[in-house]
Amino acid sequence: MTAAIIKPATPLSLVTRRFLRHRLAVASAALLAVLAALSLAAPLFETWLALDANTVDLFNRFAPPSTDHPLGTDEAGRDVLLRLLYGGRVSLFVGISAALTAAILGTTIGLLSGYFGGALDAIFMRVTDGVIALPLLPLLIVLAALDLEKLGFSAAAAQSEGASLYRIVVIVALVGWTTVARLVRATALSLRERQFVLAAKAQGASAARIMAVHILPNLASPIIVATTLSVGNVILLESVLSFLGLGIQPPLPSWGNLLTNAQELIWDAPALAVYPGLAIFVTVIAFNFVGDGLQDALDPRSLERGRR
């Protein structure tokens, strides 16, 4: 027997150990880290390849892969690899920030609803039911087509490059908060009757303090899992909207709008349709695996109930 000192397991180390057992999730997390690093390093690749992602070279359209252009060039002679990396920046940024915004919105609504109950709860939950009953994609298309100037934004702000980026984060968050809100409300509803909350109340803690210090930490697991899973969904939604020409506006590349031209060029350059879609697919499936692994790691009971 080895004379190892058995350290007491902290909750975090238990979670880490359970997560590491989930091989696909670990591999996915590593893959996502690599993808993120590559995307962030896109300017470095530009220097190494001595290219610029937006340089149009009409004498060099649809070039096959070569040492100059590792994945070839597109219909305007731009380097496909660099456009993919820059697209990854945009798609990952939109996915993560919209999922986080939706999670914050959903947590706030769910927490207030579950803790205070009563009329506030009734109103919030009717609104949630209403939002869930909406036809998601057609509604997003209308929201993405809105004229920002009619909403009181200046023409310059409405047409700036960042506008299409932030607009998509906002509209996806506006329809995406319901899952987290329901989860949080259900848990908060049961937590507020627990003894440690009653004890805090008896000591005179304010409602805000009880929610922030006593209830919120207990909600971390379901929020983390739901948010991770929703990043994948957001990336899918962003790519669809951008593909339809309503999301991220070119010349800013995203994995979705890189595919917009792919359909027109499908007869000439089918390869161009493959890479961006593959990037979306791999990223989304990786986020789903990580979410699944986190669920098993953070909530061991879900293993017994069978992985969903």
Add this chain to the structure above:
Amino acid sequence: MLRFLGERLVQSAAVLAVMSFVIFALIGLMPGDPVDLMISADPDLTSADIEKLREIYGLDRPVVERYGNWLWAALQGDFGFSRLFARPVFEVLIPALGHTLALLGISLTLALCIGLPLGIWAAVKPYSVRDYAVNLFAFAGISVPSFWLGLLLIIVFAVILGILPAGGLGTPGADGGWADKLIYLVLPAASLTLASVGGHTRYMRASMLETLRQDYIRTARAKGLTERRVVLGHALRNALIPVTTIVALDFGFLFSGALITETIFAYPGMGKLTYDAVMGNDFNLALVALLLATLVTLIGNILADLAYAWLDPRIGFEGKNQ
């Protein structure tokens, strides 16, 4: 039961009414208005003329008043004309609705016929190689961008192999009957099926796994029943209850999700119509198409609740046992 149904209908009508106003207001916020479109057709209009036109069409009124006028006309059956098709809105929508329902009917049937057996097959031997393989397939189905899948199908079957049409409703000019239409349905239906089969597989697997852990299943096994009878005769009926609910809920999702598939394959259904209407400033058509999509989603939700209570006698319609 009737009271439950009544309550749900009233609730859904309220959601629909609120949505009709929200969508009306949102569409008013889209770029341009009907008069802008007239201006582009007649560059000689003076700004006084434009003011006058806006007044004639009531576009200078507040949004609540314009909505009131629209609602009053709509309640009398007048939903206005489609700008793109120059026909009453419903004359355009009804055939599109038929096309979408045909596409959805085929895809949903296929997805259920593949997904449910696959889910059961995986759940019977949890954590085995085949379970992992099925899980991987299901995850892939959930994660694949459906428009990309559509593009790949077009590349393989229309561009490289050239055996199936890349899009449309039927061979132009030729009236080949239903066989011709069916060929044009193959790729869109395959794409939509692949996009939804992953979800069905996972729901079925999780539900079957849960059911197989119940005491009455142990009893059935103890009686010496074959595994086949235990799973298909005893477990399946109960395991299908939550799946039915989710499938009904998903119907609304699938209905609006068909938008992408229809756009890729130029299939003239509700989704493509909605997209074209939004892009082409066809305000009347976009409004009614969106409301119709909301209505379908709401009906799906009601059916899900009804199915749940009807299939599982332990669940009452009032939230308590009957």
